[in-house]
Structure formats: C-alpha cells, structure tokens
Amino acid sequence: MKEVNQFKIEDDDDIVNLMSSLKSTGFNAKRLAIACEIYKQMIRDKDCVKFFGLAGALVPAGMQKIIHDFIEEGYIDILVTTGASLTHDIAETLGFHHLQGNLNVTEMSDSELHNQDLNRIYDVFLPNNVYEGIEGFVSKLEIPDPNMPVSSFLKFLGDTLPKNDNSILKICAEKNIPIFCPAFTDSGLALQLGFHHQNLNFNHFIDMLKMVDLAWDAKKAGVCIVGGGVPKNFIMQSLQFCPNSASYAIQITMDRPEQGGLSGATLTEAVSWGKVNEKAKYSTVIADATIALPLILWYLKKATK
Amino acid sequence: MKEVNQFKIEDDDDIVNLMSSLKSTGFNAKRLAIACEIYKQMIRDKDCVKFFGLAGALVPAGMQKIIHDFIEEGYIDILVTTGASLTHDIAETLGFHHLQGNLNVTEMSDSELHNQDLNRIYDVFLPNNVYEGIEGFVSKLEIPDPNMPVSSFLKFLGDTLPKNDNSILKICAEKNIPIFCPAFTDSGLALQLGFHHQNLNFNHFIDMLKMVDLAWDAKKAGVCIVGGGVPKNFIMQSLQFCPNSASYAIQITMDRPEQGGLSGATLTEAVSWGKVNEKAKYSTVIADATIALPLILWYLKKATK
Amino acid sequence: MKEVNQFKIEDDDDIVNLMSSLKSTGFNAKRLAIACEIYKQMIRDKDCVKFFGLAGALVPAGMQKIIHDFIEEGYIDILVTTGASLTHDIAETLGFHHLQGNLNVTEMSDSELHNQDLNRIYDVFLPNNVYEGIEGFVSKLEIPDPNMPVSSFLKFLGDTLPKNDNSILKICAEKNIPIFCPAFTDSGLALQLGFHHQNLNFNHFIDMLKMVDLAWDAKKAGVCIVGGGVPKNFIMQSLQFCPNSASYAIQITMDRPEQGGLSGATLTEAVSWGKVNEKAKYSTVIADATIALPLILWYLKKATK
C-alpha cells in the first residue's frame, strides 16, 4: 500500500507536475489526477473510441473554446449533448454573447432581470435579443430534408454556420465528429425550428441505432461524462452493446448517488449493467466542470505533446 | 414578521396537522409544508393546468403507485417524463419486479451483480430477464403509425398494456392525460422498439408544439417538478409561452444551483426567463423525492377531501 | 431477495403504516424507514445506551420541542451538542423568539437585515435584542465553580432556567440527562459568560474522559447523529472505547462523503475504526433534519406505545 504524498507546489511547476503530485493524495484531488491520466491513456490507445457526454450550461459559463479544443485536438470522437448547449453554441458562433452577472447573485432581482429582458443562468445572463438573433439565422435555414436524423441536421448546421474559432458545431462538422442530441426538441433551437419550418420530423431512432452501431463496432470504448443527464444515459445505454463495455470512464459531476438518479450514479454501478467493464480504469470527480475541464484540457495538451 | 413555532407532535396527529405545524418553522420543513399548500391551491384553482415533470428512478424505488395516484386523483393534467420511467413502468405493469438491494450497497460487488444479471440502480436491482419480458411485449406491438407523435404512441401503449392498478401509462391512457417524453430514444424501451420495428420515426416536433399550445391556452399554469432533467426544461421552455407564466411552482430536488445546471436552478431564476410569474407562489424542497412525494400525496388526499 | 413494494397511501394511514410501506422501497425513503425501526429497537433494548449528537440550527428552525420530546420520552440518554444550539435553546426558554423570514430569501438584502439588527440563519431571523436578553440572564448567573466541567455547568444552567415546556437544557436537567458540548467556547453563550465572569475555565477534559467512561460502561451502545460536526466526532471517538462498539447507528445528514470530512462520512466507514460494530444495524438518511426528525419522533411515539 502506497503512502500519501505530502507534496510541495513550486511556482514554476506545470500542470503535469501538479497532477503527478495530486495522484499521490486522496479525495477528489486524487480522482482528478487519475481522470487526467485515464484520459491521456484513452488518447494514446489507438483502438479507443472516445465518447463525450456534455450536459450543463458550459457555453454560457465560458467553456465553449475549451470544448472546441477538446474536439480540435482529437480528444473526442463522438459528442452527445443537450439542445441547450447547441443553442448557446449557435448564439456565440453568430457573434452574440453571454454576460457576466455579479458574483453576489442577489443584487438584481429576477423580476428586474425579467423586465430588462435578461435571462439568468445562475450568475450568467442571456439577453433576449440573442434569441432573436438565433431566430433570424434559423428562420432562413434551407433544411435539406424534414425527416433527416438529428445528427445529420447538426452536421448541416455546422456546415452552414459562419467560420468561427470557438464553435463546437463548426469544429465537429469540419472534423466529421458526429453530434447526437437525443432530447433535441427540449431546446430553444428546436422551438425556433418548429415555429419557422413546417412538418419537421427529424429522426431520433436512426441516431439511436447509429449510436448502438458505433458502440458495437468499437474495439475499445472510452467515455468522459460531464454533468450527467440525457447525454450520460444515452452513451451508457449504447455501451451495453459494446463487446467489451467501456475500458476507460471518467465523469465530472456535482450530483450525488444516494437518491438513485443516473446523473449522480457511480461508475461502479455501471459495471453491474455491463456498460463499464469490470476491469476498466475509471474515476468520478466530484467537481464543478468549469474548474475541472480546463485543468484536464491543460494537462492533456501538455502531457500528450 | 411571524415567530417560528416550536411545535409539538402528538401521536394522533395527522399529516395535515403536521404540515400546518411545519409551515411555521424554517429550512426544508417549511418549504415542504408550503409546497403542500401550493399544490392544494393548484388543485382547487379550477383555472389551473397542472404540469408535472418526473425524472429519476422513482418506479424502481417503489413510487409507481404514488405517481399513479397523483394521476388518478386528478392532481396531474400533463405529465412529462423520461424514457427510463416509462420502461420501468412497463416492467412493473407486465408483472415484473424490481428487487431490494441491501442498505449497505457494498455487500455484493458490481462485478458479482453483473455476473448474476442484476442491474443496479443505487440500492435497487433490476434483473436482466425483466428486459427480456419487456422485449416480448414490445416486439409484438402493432404500432399504428411509424411517424406518430411520441405522446400518441404512449397513449397507444397505455391502451395496449394489460389492466393494472399501479401503471402510470395505463391510468394516463384511461384518463386521457397526455404524456410527453422528449428524450424518448434515450431509453431501454426505445432501443427495443428500434430493434424490433423497422422505420420508426416517432414525431418529437408535434409534441413540442403541442406542449407550447397547452401552455399558451392555459388560463393559469401550475408546475410540479420532481428531479429536474429534461422534463423540467421541457415544461419550463413551454411555460414561456403561457400568457401569465406559471402561477404556482413546486420543485423537489437534491441538485444544487451553484454549478449552473438547470436541474438545480432555483425557481426564482425561472422568473427572469418569464417561465414563472414574479407573483407566483413557489417552493423548492431540497429532499429525496422518495420521502417528499408520498408525504405530499398523503397531505393532498387528506386536505382536499 | 425481496421485491420492491409499489405501495399505496390511504388518507387514513398513520405514520407507522407509512414507514412500514417505505421499508419495502429504495433510496432514502427506505433508509428513513429503517432508521425509524432501528431507533425503535434501540428504545426497546434495555441494555442500550442511546447517544444523540445534535448539530445544526435546529432550534431556530422550530425543532426545539421535537428535541425536547425525544428527551422527555426517554429516547436520549446522553446528548452531545453545539454551543449554538444551547444559545438558541436559552433564547427560546427565556421567552425570546426566532422569526420566520420569507421563503424567497432574497427579498431583504443582508445589508438591510444588518441595519435592522436581524441576524439571518438561512430563512430564519434572530433579532439582536435576543442576545441582549440572554446577556441579562447570563450576567447574573452565580456560577458555583469557575473550573467545573462544561457538562456540570450545563446541568446548573438547566436547573437555573425558568420552567418551560420546550427547553432542552431544562428537560435534560430534570431528567439527569448529561449534555456534553466539546466546542463550548465556540458560541454566543460562552462569549457572554467570558465577558461577564472572570477567570472561567470550565473543564473540558473531565467531560471527555466521562464520555469515554460512559461508552466503556455501555453494555450496548446506540447512536443517532443529526448533522455531523463535533457532536458526531465526539460520540464516535468515545465509542471506540465501548467494548462492543455501537450496535445501532443512525445518521441524518445532507453532507456527502467524497471530500473526506467526518460529517459526511458513511457509517460503514466507522466500522473500520471500531466505532460501529460490523454487525450493527445502521442507516444513514440523506435528508434535512427538519423533515426527518419530526417524522422519526412521530413514528416512535406511535410505534413504542
């Protein structure tokens, strides 16, 4: 059994040194360091298909470029996310911006915010005119096929959006990384599509079966879950069909397991379902993704060079 | 300003007395009591359309009949839920059962559970053969229209299931309570449908627009959110189109607001979006729904008699 | 393996029926039901010494009489609590009151509260004049011995306070239930004692050793922990000296285990330390104590009749 290491931080340390030190500690510091290491192994393992589940308002919180760079660097092979994340991504890609609220969220009441057409996402504000901007874009889309799979529509969307160095949809389209969004109609984007385009019936079943095929064909699977929700479950239900289940698994969440919801479920639980292999390397980091994700990206960029 | 009441519990108290006492306390006891009272007002307000969002593994945790009775008693007008809840509901309706694990969840490892074909949901086990049972039912379904809206399919499913006094799908079908499931393909039920039926493309957009219409037409809206997730967001995005936003709002969750996810977002935040009216009566109860929901139902049955 | 029970609630159920139903469910509903049952067994087991750890602002939240009745009914043999709880108990016992804030805690800013001499405890307010009232009482105390053990001083305090049907200090003094308060100087009560009485040096070591003796002499030990903190640790460190460790253990907390603090630590962890017996019956309920405690008391009063 190894001793806990009482490590020192030097001001000229780098993120790789830091994670190396944290690996010999305990609690979530250790879990974060192990998550970094597992992700590095996923990247180096040429047989590993890397599934990435993204829930939570990460784009409003300034993490769009972080996600973008995970994709650009090749750290994500398949992205599963929410309609809200895509809506926020389009907003920023079209040149609109989320605003910083005060740290002390009580300084302006939500009634006042409402009167000023500011929608609040914890301490970030989304002005109503952003939605109008998205609407202008959405209403003019020439959708090739009202019955196309959601993922094909998202590819089309990425191709159609203007050039932008931060856009998740854009970089996925450019690199042919599929985006799945099983709860697509649960989003502002889908509402505007529904209002402006007749007879849409994007196919969700084809995407579901395609995900199963992707898992089925994966020699090895690795998964990184940010924030739980539908993206987590959609990846996990597919991994049951992966011949070896997931060999690597990371999740970053603030949810807790005791009330039985899937978002907070441990990765160990997923072993019972055959979603994660019993010999998999896995780590759950109980942390706000806005802190953990930039650190992991920083580590990966440095450690995989 | 009212004084906190140091209340006494008598062994012959009833749940209505208890909630009346708790209303004069603080913290989550008070929030729960206020939630009870708000729900009672929603029921008594004949103009109020009652939206109910259900996420989390409540059926595995023995809460199927509780949800069923909310519907049977007329406490729910529109149900929005997850594909997993529907899958679990079908399992129990077909006569299969979830199993109780030990309180100490570590007594059998998840590897052993996997080898015994037991899928774990925190401290509840779902045997694999339940899925086989569902598959037998699903494979024989004669689906009227591969392009029907998800909600229409769920009505068909409720009509088709055998008579059962606990079934959520059944009681909704009988009482014509619509069920919306925006992330339908994120479920074991959808997977089996996809495997056994060709060319399914259940329409999600019609449901999305129907929800908007229901909110639009509601003279008043009341909302009870259990556990967040897609059901919460789907209700909330529709309520933006309700002329007066929600007049009553309750949520029961263990999620926290600080990391910005919608599940943990306060109801006050929803005021900024115009989802909840600034003059609405609302209460968030930070509690496991398996404790809070039975208490609320018990209260409502007694208090609305 | 037992099936999960999809139970029904009848409006004429009582709390004993309800807990009996919840015992066959999962998640925290089941844990709460098992906690009720364990506590009942602790009470019926004549060999069992019942330790009760109380942290958190339960008196401000209207739970003073609940705690009082646990003691009056004989459900507590040894109480360990915080200086804050004692301060709040004295305030209410002297006829002062905590006030109910609005559910929406943002309606009055904390600066405004400060200007109005209202101290906030989440959604409960404590007016500054309460402290002045306590000061009047404390300054006139004729403390028998400046070096007496803290627990002896608390007995003296209970004897000195005016008759009151809700007072925790009073009922403990009347029934000779010892109160331990290891962090006594971390309280408003101690500050006022220190300001008004010279040379106080209440003995903490005698109390610590007395607690060890109480555990040492206990044929069997049962423990109920509310909210963690110093009371939890102080009981647990003593139970290491109980020949059989704790045979029964309950804890009610909202803290989580992953960051390694003792408040959120599982009861299983206490087995490794020899604080809880490996064959003990135990249950951790993840719930706000303001909801769980009244339910447990209600159950015990009914079930042990």
Add this chain to the structure above:
Amino acid sequence: MKEVNQFKIEDDDDIVNLMSSLKSTGFNAKRLAIACEIYKQMIRDKDCVKFFGLAGALVPAGMQKIIHDFIEEGYIDILVTTGASLTHDIAETLGFHHLQGNLNVTEMSDSELHNQDLNRIYDVFLPNNVYEGIEGFVSKLEIPDPNMPVSSFLKFLGDTLPKNDNSILKICAEKNIPIFCPAFTDSGLALQLGFHHQNLNFNHFIDMLKMVDLAWDAKKAGVCIVGGGVPKNFIMQSLQFCPNSASYAIQITMDRPEQGGLSGATLTEAVSWGKVNEKAKYSTVIADATIALPLILWYLKKATK
C-alpha cells in the same frame, strides 16, 4: 455589463494566466478566480490580519505541505483548526504516514479494514500503529502547566516536535502564528493527553477572549474558511467584534446552505450578522478543498512574487 470570455488554454499558460481567464467566466470557475484575487489583495494589504479556518481531513489527503506553505509564505496570521487536523499533523511530523486506499473504495470492506487495524478516512487509511506512535510522544510530554490555554499548549507542542519541513504545528511555532482549537478535546490527541496526564484543564476561555481581542485590534480583517465547522464559526463569532467586520472573505466548501447549518451558510448571510462587512470582497467556492487549495497556493506564490 461584461461579456463572458470564451477563453483558450495554451499549454504554456501559467496558473496566473489561467485564473485571469477564469475570472471572465461563470459559476465556480469564476468564484475560484475571484477567491485567488481576493487572497492576493489580503496579502498585499498591510493592514489586513488574515484569519484561516481549517476543517476536514486535509492532512490525510496529502495537503499538509500545502497548509504549511500557506503559513511559511506569510499567507496566514491566525490559524483556527480541529483537533483531528492537529492529530494528523503530529502523526506525519513524527514520521508516520497515511496510506492511499484504492479509488474504488469498496474493494476492501470496512470489516476487513478493521481486522487489519486500518482506519478509513474515505479513500485514505490510517494504520492503528500511528496512534501508538503518537501515544509514545504524547505520554512523555512535560506539560508546563495543566491550566495553560490550548493555544499555548499548541505552541509548546510545535516547539517540542522534531524538526520537519511539512509540519503545521512546527511552522506555526517557529513563526509565532497562534493556533486556536476550540474543540480540542474532540480529538485523538486530547484523548491520549487525558489518558497519560492527570488533571489537565487547558483553558478554552482565555483563547476565546484572545481571539476576540485579535479581531478587535485588527484594522482590517480577511478570512479564508476551508470546510466550515467549528473553525468557521469561531472565526466568524470573533469577527463580530472587529470594528469593520471582515473586509475580505473566502470560503471553500462542499456544504450547501438550504438546511441552515453554518458550514454551508453563504458569506452574504454573514453580512447580516456584522461578521463580514457589506462592502467586503468575498467569494464562496463550491469545491473540494483538495483541488482548490493547491491551485490557490500555486496562484499566490506566482502572483505575489
């Protein structure tokens, strides 16, 4: 109102750049960045007395040297901590070590750990022989005065311990940084003192009053709270006597505010009590301290050079 910044991470970024980027985001990333900045201001403000509250098992988790360096660098003027932290610090200072458990904490049951004399602190193990080692040291101490204040005893302890580059007690003694420990008898260290030394009655009241004096005399006060508990409350109750209340406040916690416990209370709440100045700069970071503290130290070492 400022826009949220979609920042990029370069692999040659340093921690100061990172925090500068995070400051323009949202959620806990922003809160962490602001906490870093506030701490830097506290250090640069020559009038500011820096109170530091330390709760939680940080030494077992490998954070001893981190705390040590906060002190060595001059970032802490007054330390308030738990008896457990001091016990763990002595263990490591005497050359004993905590051990790393497996990430998957269920691999060895707590019964087995107990049989192997391994005490578990989440995923860290403390072998029983460590306590025997401490006992050897404690039993031979020649305590100058059985009635000395706890803080004086801790200074004596720091002077007595062997030279060690990681020891918190040692560096505090060397630099004359007072350590307060209001719940001292709630610790393994105190138990061993009580067993081996007769008639100890370390004075807690003198320390309490000394803390009040330190706050009273502080031209400006800054506070950093790690993990809540008694250290938080003890600092906060003293700050009520600081003429200007705290001008800077940081807390790092995983606790939540809704159930009203002080550990999870917001810093805004402290404004109502006059503990934190209404014009103070403050930030609560919802994070595991094992992740946040090393980052803050790293930032401070770099940014204050």
